[in-house]
Amino acid sequence: MFNNWLTGLIEGDGTIITPFVTTKTKKQYPFIRIAFHKKDLPLATKLSEKLGYGDIVEDKGAKNTILWTVNTKKGLLDLIERLNGNMRTPKIHRLYKLIDWYNDELGSTPLIKKELDKSPIDSNYWLSGMSDADSNFNIIITTLKNDNYRINRQWRLEFSQRTYHGMDQGYWAMQVSAFLNTNLLTRTRVKTLDINGEEKLYSSFIVVAHNEESIKILENYFNNYPLFSAKYLDFKDWESCGLISNVKSKTNYEKTKYIKSCMNNQRTQFKWDHLSLL
Numbered sequence: 001m002f003n004n005w006l007t008g009l010i011e012g013d014g015t016i017i018t019p020f021v022t023t024k025t026k027k028q029y030p031f032i033r034i035a036f037h038k039k040d041l042p043l044a045t046k047l048s049e050k051l052g053y054g055d056i057v058e059d060k061g062a063k064n065t066i067l068w069t070v071n072t073k074k075g076l077l078d079l080i081e082r083l084n085g086n087m088r089t090p091k092i093h094r095l096y097k098l099i100d101w102y103n104d105e106l107g108s109t110p111l112i113k114k115e116l117d118k119s120p121i122d123s124n125y126w127l128s129g130m131s132d133a134d135s136n137f138n139i140i141i142t143t144l145k146n147d148n149y150r151i152n153r154q155w156r157l158e159f160s161q162r163t164y165h166g167m168d169q170g171y172w173a174m175q176v177s178a179f180l181n182t183n184l185l186t187r188t189r190v191k192t193l194d195i196n197g198e199e200k201l202y203s204s205f206i207v208v209a210h211n212e213e214s215i216k217i218l219e220n221y222f223n224n225y226p227l228f229s230a231k232y233l234d235f236k237d238w239e240s241c242g243l244i245s246n247v248k249s250k251t252n253y254e255k256t257k258y259i260k261s262c263m264n265n266q267r268t269q270f271k272w273d274h275l276s277l278l
């Protein structure tokens with residue numbers, strides 16, 4: 001289960017870099033890196049402890065970000081073996097490039113490139129890892145007439161439509177939307193991409209669980225395949241609001257407002273007992 005979760009996490013928030021050129025004066029080595037929000041430092045630390053490798057540093061170029069990096073031959077080989085056969089996105093071609101480098105530079109026994117994992121989304125932890133990387137849980141409270149109110153819950157997963165080697169994110173995106181029995185949405189917007197303020201069009205796929213059926217499917221999935229980042233705590237709060245909203249009262253309204261105010265970027269208290277499952 002761990003390898004599926006780790007693969008989803010790397011396909012969401014990870015980078016696989018293989019150098020194009022190796023010069024005689026400066027030999028360049030590949031690396032695999034995962035960007036974490038600084039609140040997930042306990043998870044990054046747990047990852048290093050479990051694997052026995054992985055350096056953690058603060059990203060000086062991005063606020064509230066820490067970087068978990070592997071660039072040792074032993075660590076790269078271990079990660080290749082963990083990712084190979086478990087990937088679902090176009091990032092598999094970056095893994096293939098790393099495998100080519102390993103076979104050319106180090107491999108006495110060539111590593112075989114395995115194909116995309118096309119098993120059902122609900123058969124392993126992959127979506128949990130991807131969700132730890134790129135999803136969010138939202139609670140929407142709408143005030144109605146006569147002191148009434150409505151509570152809506154949403155889970156949202158958004159990712160770039162960028163293609164790689166002619167392969168886009170559409171295949172696995174449709175897998176996720178089909179699993180949740182919801183529509184696959186697209187969005188294009190202007191986005192600032194660098195510190196110089198350069199703006200470019202950014203196109204993305206969006207999967208949203210928002211109705212009773214899709215939310216129930218998602219809750220069952222995450223209870224079977226738990227999240228491991230701080231989003232685990234957001235999920236548990238989000239899930240509890242679903243139970244509270246079944247009985248409308250002034251007390252439950254205030255409870256829901258309070259829970260919403262402590263989620264996501266507003267969370268200040270963290271418990272990491274769930275990392276014992278990793």
